Amino acid sequence: MTVNEDREALAAEYVLGTLDADEIARVQLMLETDPPFATLVHAWEKKLGELHHIVEPVEPPAHVWRRIVARLDGTPAEGGAEIVDLTKRLRRWRSVAMLSGALAASLLLFVAVKETAPHLLPAPLRPAERFVAVLQEGNGSPGFVMTVDLRSKSFSVRPVGSGAAPAGRSYQMWFVHPTFAGGPRSLGVFTDRVPDIAATLAQYPPEIVNNATYAVSIEPLGGSPTGSPTGPVPYHGKLIDLDR
Amino acid sequence: MSTPAELVQLLNAVSRGDRVAFEQLYTATRAKLYGVVLRILRRHDLADEVIQEVYLKIWSGAGQFNPGLASPITWMVTIARNRAIDLVRKRAEVSIEEEPEAMDVAADLPNPLARRELAEEVRRLMGCIERLEPERQSLVLLAYRNGWSREQLAAKLGKPVNTIKTWLRRSLLEIRECLGS
Numbered sequence: 001m002t003v004n005e006d007r008e009a010l011a012a013e014y015v016l017g018t019l020d021a022d023e024i025a026r027v028q029l030m031l032e033t034d035p036p037f038a039t040l041v042h043a044w045e046k047k048l049g050e051l052h053h054i055v056e057p058v059e060p061p062a063h064v065w066r067r068i069v070a071r072l073d074g075t076p077a078e079g080g081a082e083i084v085d086l087t088k089r090l091r092r093w094r095s096v097a098m099l100s101g102a103l104a105a106s107l108l109l110f111v112a113v114k115e116t117a118p119h120l121l122p123a124p125l126r127p128a129e130r131f132v133a134v135l136q137e138g139n140g141s142p143g144f145v146m147t148v149d150l151r152s153k154s155f156s157v158r159p160v161g162s163g164a165a166p167a168g169r170s171y172q173m174w175f176v177h178p179t180f181a182g183g184p185r186s187l188g189v190f191t192d193r194v195p196d197i198a199a200t201l202a203q204y205p206p207e208i209v210n211n212a213t214y215a216v217s218i219e220p221l222g223g224s225p226t227g228s229p230t231g232p233v234p235y236h237g238k239l240i241d242l243d244r
Numbered sequence: 245m246s247t248p249a250e251l252v253q254l255l256n257a258v259s260r261g262d263r264v265a266f267e268q269l270y271t272a273t274r275a276k277l278y279g280v281v282l283r284i285l286r287r288h289d290l291a292d293e294v295i296q297e298v299y300l301k302i303w304s305g306a307g308q309f310n311p312g313l314a315s316p317i318t319w320m321v322t323i324a325r326n327r328a329i330d331l332v333r334k335r336a337e338v339s340i341e342e343e344p345e346a347m348d349v350a351a352d353l354p355n356p357l358a359r360r361e362l363a364e365e366v367r368r369l370m371g372c373i374e375r376l377e378p379e380r381q382s383l384v385l386l387a388y389r390n391g392w393s394r395e396q397l398a399a400k401l402g403k404p405v406n407t408i409k410t411w412l413r414r415s416l417l418e419i420r421e422c423l424g425s
Contacts, residue, residue: 005413012416016384017284017325017391021333042313047423049318050366051388057275058282064292065270068299072263 251316284391372422
C-alpha cells in the first residue's frame with residue numbers, strides 16, 4: 001500500500017465507521033490540520049452518505065425534544081450562536097486566568113485583548129516575532145501554554161495546572177503541518193520535566209513553525225511506541241501572532 | 245421527510261437563529277437521525293443523550309452546512325454517526341451482544357421495486373455495492389449500519405481482523421472506482 005492509498009483507506013474507513021478510538025483521534029487531528037486529507041474525507045462522506053437509506057427510522061421519545069429546548073433555553077436566547085460562542089469564549093479565558101496564575105493570566109489577557117481589540121495595545125507592547133499558543137480541550141479548558149520567540153529562537157511549553165497525565169500514561173507533544181506527508185511529528189514526551197521542544201523546532205523554518213498545529217496526546221508511559229500519536233489527542237491549538 | 249431543498253431552507257433559517265425552523269427541521273429529520281444513532285449505540289439512554297448533542301450541534305453549526313459538499317440529510321447523518329461511533333468506541337462496556345437479526349443483511353438492501361423510488365445517487369451507490377462479492381456487501385452494510393469496528397466485524401463474520409481490513413479497503417476502492425465510472 002502506498003502512502004496515498006493508506007490515506008485514502010483511512011479517510012474511507014473513517015467515514016464508513018470501522019476505525020478504533022486511537023485511529024479516530026488521529027483522523028480528528030488530521031481533519032484539523034491537513035486540508036487535503038479533509039477534502040478526501042468530505043469526498044467519501046459524499047460517496048457513502050446515501051447509505052443512510054439502509055437504516056430504518058425510529059421515532060425518538062418526546063422528552064428528547066423537551067430536553068433540547070431546555071438546553072437551548074439554558075443559554076442566552078437572543079442572538080443565537082454568536083453570543084453563546086462569545087460567552088463560552090469569555091468563560092474560557094476566565095477559567096484560563098484562574099487556573100494558570102498571574103503570569104499566564106496576564107499573557108492570556110494580552111492575547112484576548114489582541115484578538116478582540118488589537119488597537120488597544122500600545123505599540124511598545126507588541127514585541128516582534130513572538131507567538132503564543134494555548135492548547136485547549138474541545139470544551140475550551142486549557143491544558144498547555146506554548147510560547148515562541150523566533151528572534152531569540154526560544155521555544156517553550158508548560159502545563160496549565162498540574163500537567164499530570166492519567167495514571168500509567170504520558171503526555172506527548174506533536175506538531176503537524178499540511179506539508180508533513182507522514183502526519184504529526186513528535187516534539188517530545190512530558191516526564192517530570194517538560195520536553196525540550198526547541199531542539200526540534202529550531203530546525204524548521206518560521207513558515208512551518210508559525211502555521212503548524214500543536215497538540216498533546218495521551219500515550220503509553222514513555223511515549224508513543226510507533227512514532228505517531230496512538231492515543232486520544234485532548235489538547236490542540238495554533239500559534240497566535242502577537243505582533244499584528 | 246421534507247425535500248432536500250426544504251431542508252436547505254430550514255438549515256439556512258436555523259443558522260440565523262430561527263427556533264421555529266429548528267423545530268420543523270427536528271420534526272422532519274428526528275426519526276432518521278435517531279434510527280442511525282440507536283442502531284449504533286443500541287441503548288435508548290445513550291441514543292437520547294447523543295441525539296440531543298447532535299441537534300444542539302446542528303443548531304450552533306447550521307451556518308457551516310455547505311450544500312456543495314453534502315445534501316442536508318447526509319450532513320446531519322454524518323454528524324450523528326460520527327458522534328455515536330466516537331462514543332461507542334470510547335465505551336468498552338458497550339459490548340456487542342449477540343444480535344442474530346443483524347446478520348440478516350439481505351433485508352437491508354432495498355428491493356428493486358423500492359429502489360426505483362430512490363434518488364439517482366442512491367441507486368448508483370446501491371448498484372456499486374451489489375457488484376461486490378456477497379460477503380463483502382454484508383461487510384460494508386454491517387459496518388455502516390451498526391457502526392462496527394474491524395474487530396467487531398471480524399468476530400461477527402468469523403474472519404481474522406487482517407482479512408477484514410483487506411476486504412474493507414478493497415471493497416471501498418472498488419466502490420470508488422464503480423462510482424467514478
